[in-house]
Amino acid sequence: MKWMSILATAAALSMGSAACNNESKEEQPAKPQAGISKQAWGTANGQPVDLYTLRNSKGTVVTITNYGGIVTSFLAKDKNDSVASVVVGFDSIEPYLQSHPYFGAIIGRYGNRIGAGKFSIGDKNYTLATNNGANHLHGGVVGFDKVIWTAAPIVDTLPSLKLSYLSKDGEEGYPGNLQVTVTYTLTEEDGLKMQYEATTDQATPVNLTNHSYFNLTGDTKETIFNHQLQLNADAYTPVDNGLITTGEIRQVAGTPFDFRSPMSIGSRIDSVPGGYDHNYVLNNTDGSLRKVAHLADPVSGRFLEVWTTEPGIQFYSGNFLDGKFINHTGTAVQLHTALCLETQHFPDSPNKKEFPSTILEPGKKYYTETIYKVGVGK
Helix, strand or coil: CHHHHEEEEEEHHHHHHHHHCCCCCCHHCCCCEEEEEEEEEEECCCCCEEEEEEEEECCEEEEEEEEEEEEEEEEECCCCCCEEECECCCCCCCHHHCCCCCCCCCEEEEEEEHHHHEECCCEEEECCCCCCCCCCEECCCCCCCHCCCEEEEEEEEEEEEEEEECCCCHHHHHHCEEEEEEEECCCCCEEEEEEEEEEEEECCCCCCEEEEEEECCCCCCCCCCEEEEECEEEEECCCCCCECCCCCEEECCCCCCCCCCCCCCEHHHHCCCCCCCCEECCCCCCCCEEEEEEEECCCCCCCEEEEEECCEEEEEECCCCCCECCCCCCCCCCCCEEEEEEEEECHHHCCCCCHHHHCCCCCCCCCEEEEEEEEECC
C-alpha cells in the first residue's frame, strides 16, 4: 500500500538520529530534507488527481490530495517512537469518491448547517441545496470537499501547498463568484497550518474549515473515549433535534459540555443524547491566533493542539461513523473511533443575527488561520 510505504520511510527517518550514536561523524545519515513531492493518484470527475507529500526536517509527514483538499494522513511518532497517522484516511482515491463523511476535507462555502437551506441578505432571499434532511450541510450536495482544486507547491523554507478554487455564482444556491485559496504548510514544530482566503463579487456567506477526523492512538480499533480533551470555551450553542443552533449561547459550567479542564471524552458522553456535535464559543475572540484546544491520548503519549483565529470550534465525537470505511490500518471506522475539532464561525449564522456575521462583502477579504500541532507528552 502506498500509505504503508510512506509510513515505513517516515519510521526509518525517525530512527536516523538514534543510529548516529554508534557511527562516526562521516557515517552519520543525512538529516531528513524538508520538501514536497507529487504523485499521480487516479481520477475524479473525469480529471486527474494528485497526491502531495509534505515532509519537514524532523521527518514528520503529511499527505494531501487536490481532490477536496483532503488531508489523507498525518504521520506522527508516539512515546515509543512508533509512527502512525493520527487522522483517518485511505490509501487510494476510490473510497473518497464514495459518500464518505467528509474525512479530512476542506469544507465550504459554509461549514456546518444552515437551517432549512435558506437565508437572506438585505431584501434578497436565497435557497440552498438541502442535503441533511431539510437543512444545508457543509456546502451542499457538491461542496468544496468534492471538487478538484488547482494545486501549486510553494518553494520556500517550509513545505507548503496552495490550493485554489473558483466557486461560481449560483453554485449550490450561493450568490457571487467566490475565489478561494487554502494554503497548507507543515512547520518545523510539527504543526499543519491552514490559511483560508476568499474574495467575492457579491455579498455571500463564507465559513471555511477542515474536517479531519483524529484518533491519537493511530488505530481506529480504539475508541476516542480515553482521549483527554480541554477546550478554552466558557459557552456553547445548544441545538434542536435537527442539530440547528437555537440562537442561545449557554454557559458550560455544571453541564457535560464543560471541557475547560482536561476531561476524558467517554466520562460524560452518555449524558449527551446522540453524542457531542456542538459548536463551542471560544474565549478571547479578538481574531488573534491563540491555542483553543488540547487533546491527549494517555496510551500513545501523543497530543494535539488546536490554534485558530476563529470564534468557534465544533466538537464532533464521531456519532454517525458506522464501519462502512476502512482506515489506513485496515480497521473499520466505527462509532466513536475518531473525532473532529472543526474551527469555524457559528452554525446557521446567516439566520442568527446575534451570532458573529459570516457575510463576506465585495472589496473585503476573508482570512482565517488554523494550526493542528502534534507532539508527544513527557
